[in-house]
Amino acid sequence: MNIEKRVTELVNEKIADMPNLFLVSATMHSNGKxxxxxxxxxxxxxxxxVAVSRHVGFHLEEENLIDTPxxxxxxSPGIDTPLxxxxxxxxxxxxxxxxxxxxxxxxEGKLLLAGDDSITIEETIKQKGKKAEIAEAVIPTDKIAETKVLISFK
Incomplete structure (x- = not known):
C-alpha cells in the first residue's frame, strides 16, 4: 500500500471530528522523513x-507499513509554505x-475573495508617469504556479 495514501486516510479519520482542521499534505521523503x-x-x-501524530504513528506501527526507520x-505549514x-x-x-x-x-495584492476556481485580489498598478491605480483582478487558480502570503512587519 502507498504510505502517503494510508497516512492521508489516517489523518482524515482523526480530524473527522475536528471540522475546522484540514490536511494540506502527507509526504514520505527518501531520507525517512x-x-x-x-x-x-x-x-x-x-x-x-500531537493528537494527529499519535493517531497516525500508532496505526503505522500497528499495521507495520514502513519497514525502514x-x-x-x-x-502546520510554515508561513513560507505556498498555498x-x-x-x-x-x-x-x-x-x-x-x-x-x-x-x-x-x-501582488490583497486577497479579497477565494473560490474553487479563482481568487480576487486588489492590486496596485503603477504606470510610468501616472498615479498608481488600485484595481481588482480575478485570477483563475489554474493559471497560478505558486502563491505565498507576504508578511508585513509594520
Whole structure:
C-alpha cells in the first residue's frame, strides 16, 4: 500500500471530528522523513498536531507499513509554505499575497475573495508617469504556479 495514501486516510479519520482542521499534505521523503502538514480555518494548536501524530504513528506501527526507520513530523505549514488548497486561500482573505503565474510573471495584492476556481485580489498598478491605480483582478487558480502570503512587519 502507498504510505502517503494510508497516512492521508489516517489523518482524515482523526480530524473527522475536528471540522475546522484540514490536511494540506502527507509526504514520505527518501531520507525517512514522513511530513504531514495539517492546518485549521482558525489556525492549529500543538495539542491538535500531537493528537494527529499519535493517531497516525500508532496505526503505522500497528499495521507495520514502513519497514525502514522513519521520522514522523506533524505540523502546520510554515508561513513560507505556498498555498495549495482553496481552504488555505479562504483562511488568508485580507492578507497580501505574492503570486507567481504559470507564464513566469508575478503579481501582488490583497486577497479579497477565494473560490474553487479563482481568487480576487486588489492590486496596485503603477504606470510610468501616472498615479498608481488600485484595481481588482480575478485570477483563475489554474493559471497560478505558486502563491505565498507576504508578511508585513509594520
Amino acid at each position: 514522513l511530513i504531514v502538514l495539517v492546518d485549521g480555518d482558525n489556525g492549529i494548536g500543538i495539542a491538535d498536531c 522513519y521520522n514522523l513530523e506533524v505540523s 495549495t488548497l482553496p481552504r488555505q486561500y479562504t483562511k488568508n482573505i485580507g492578507r497580501t499575497l505574492s503570486i507567481k503565474m504559470d507564464d513566469g510573471t508575478k503579481r
